Amino acid sequence: MKSKFDISKETKENMAETIMEYFATERGEDIGNLAAMLMTDFIIEEIGPIFYNLGVEESKSYIEEKLDDMYGIMK
Template identity: 60%
Template structure:
């Protein structure tokens, strides 16, 4: 399954390094590039959309409130 998020290769490489560093720092485990890339793909496919959707919902709520404010200036 293709991720819903397209990232430039350089950004993916940076994130793979971050995941590897996390495992080393927090779990004292060294993982390889493949394992880190698989973890990144899992996050992008399964976890990131949840937070993305929360951001969209928050934006919708915020914009709705601002539109309500706009109607408040009607004469």
């Protein structure tokens, strides 16, 4: 399945390295690159859209607030 997000290979590799570091530091577990890449894909596909949608909602609220301000100065 293709990701809804266009993430470069380098960025995905950096994300996987961060996950590997997290497991090593916080859990004392060494996970391999494959496991880290699978977790990265899971986060991108399943969790990423939640944060994306929150960002869209916050942006919409911000724009609506600024539009209300703009309409408020109309004469």
